Amino acid sequence: GAGVSQSPSNKVTEKGKDVxxxxxxxxxxxxxxxxxxxxxxxxxxxxxxxxxxAPDKSGLPSDRFSAERTGGSVSTLTIQRTQQxxxxxxxxxxxxxxxxxxxxxxxxxxxxxxxx
Amino acid sequence: xxxxxxxxxxxxxxxxASLELxxxxxxxxxxxxxxxxxxxxxHLQLLLKYFSGDPLVKGxxxxxxxxxxxxxxxxxxxxxxxxxxxxxxxxxxxSDSSASKIIFGSGTRLSIRP
Numbered sequence: 001g002a003g004v005s006q007s008p009s010n011k012v013t014e015k016g017k018d019v020x021x022x023x024x025x026x027x028x029x030x031x032x033x034x035x036x037x038x039x040x041x042x043x044x045x046x047x048x049x050x051x052x053x054a055p056d057k058s059g060l061p062s063d064r065f066s067a068e069r070t071g072g073s074v075s076t077l078t079i080q081r082t083q084q085x086x087x088x089x090x091x092x093x094x095x096x097x098x099x100x101x102x103x104x105x106x107x108x109x110x111x112x113x114x115x116x
Numbered sequence: 117x118x119x120x121x122x123x124x125x126x127x128x129x130x131x132x133a134s135l136e137l138x139x140x141x142x143x144x145x146x147x148x149x150x151x152x153x154x155x156x157x158x159h160l161q162l163l164l165k166y167f168s169g170d171p172l173v174k175g176x177x178x179x180x181x182x183x184x185x186x187x188x189x190x191x192x193x194x195x196x197x198x199x200x201x202x203x204x205x206x207x208x209x210x211s212d213s214s215a216s217k218i219i220f221g222s223g224t225r226l227s228i229r230p
Contacts, residue, residue: 033218042122042206042222056217091160104150105218107160 002026004108006092012114013082021077021111025094032075033095033105034067038088046090049075082115089113118143118214120207120221128227129197137192137224139181139207146212149190151181152220155203163205166190177201199230 005024013019025032034046045059049069060066064082069075079086089112093105123138141147151163164175171183181192190207207221 043220045217104162109159
């Protein structure tokens, strides 16, 4: 399809294990965002990629979290040594991006992470 | 710090009632404003947006929002809600000082009684 896709849709992991979450943005979208949505909470910004620029990592909650975007397309969010408080839905969004972009973000279905 | 406040955490209405969901942002410069909706079991989707021009913006499914700069508000309205409007609604904004980041509010859960 033409939308943002994320995998896996659900992930259950044991505390202390590492996880990788994947996002495939809409083709041609240069901006890519990761958010976290905890139960009863709004969207918490994690990281933003725009083209070849250095990513805005200001929202990453700890150094256990990292993300990369290879070839300006697919992105992977990695959480090392997972903790129970990492349990949330992780959302990816993409947009045309840039200062001249329209700013409208298209969201993927999310990955529900449960840390036991 | 830039932020968005959605004062209503959970709103319960009967069908055909009028709706207004509050949204206030904290930033003194130029902003782009958005309302997103998340229906049960579905992913977030854009309801409407304001970039410039007419401060009264019309979106999908009969929703509209009015940007009042003096009040730093962008309230969402619908004259007559339907059961299918049951969803979570998120207000968001992007400032001219941080074109990359869109800041979301904590959301308002809307429940419509049939």
